[in-house]
Amino acid sequence: MRTSRFVIILRAMIVFYIIWTIIGWAFNTPINNKQWSPWFVLALSVGTILLYGGFGWVFVRIGMAILHGNDPEYHRFLRNGGDPYFASLPWPFNPDSRVTRVTGRQEPKTTFVPPADWLFQCPVCGARVEHRIDICWHCGYGSDGDSTAYFD
Numbered sequence: 606m607r608t609s610r611f612v613i614i615l616r617a618m619i620v621f622y623i624i625w626t627i628i629g630w631a632f633n634t635p636i637n638n639k640q641w642s643p644w645f646v647l648a649l650s651v652g653t654i655l656l657y658g659g660f661g662w663v664f665v666r667i668g669m670a671i672l673h674g675n676d677p678e679y680h681r682f683l684r685n686g687g688d689p690y691f692a693s694l695p696w697p698f699n700p701d702s703r704v705t706r707v708t709g710r711q712e713p714k715t716t717f718v719p720p721a722d723w724l725f726q727c728p729v730c731g732a733r734v735e736h737r738i739d740i741c742w743h744c745g746y747g748s749d750g751d752s753t754a755y756f757d
């Protein structure tokens with residue numbers, strides 16, 4: 606499962622709260638200003654998220670609709686709960702792996718070790734694979750017929 610939007614927003618709140626606390630400390634300690642209460646820092650954090658998150662979300666959704674509005678792949682992604690904005694956020698906001706962001710599925714925890722004579726590598730997850738162009742046993746890359754990443 607993807608990390609929920611609620612949890613991602615909560616993580617963003619914590620990150621911005623820490624950032625604004627540090628900024629407040631850096632600016633206000635030298636001038637001995639004590640006006641930056643915890644509530645003020647919280648309000649700044651919420652404001653930052655509404656401003657950047659709100660604009661970012663609208664921008665990404667409109668951009669993706671223009672670029673991929675006719676792409677059935679994109680509609681499948683949306684139908685299975687994907688959101689292009691939340692999927693694009695880096696750690697520490699979104700802690701999901703690339704595979705989880707795209708498919709909404711967790712990567713398998715496996716103890717399988719590829720045989721020593723498998724000398725090629727999956728261009729997406731780095732797992733060793735048997736053939737130069739292969740369907741990856743680990744992340745499944747190539748199973749949808751798209752192997753273009755092998756040529757990048």
Ligand SMILES: [Zn+2]
Pocket residue numbers: 727728729730731732741742743744745746
């Ligand atoms: Zn792979």
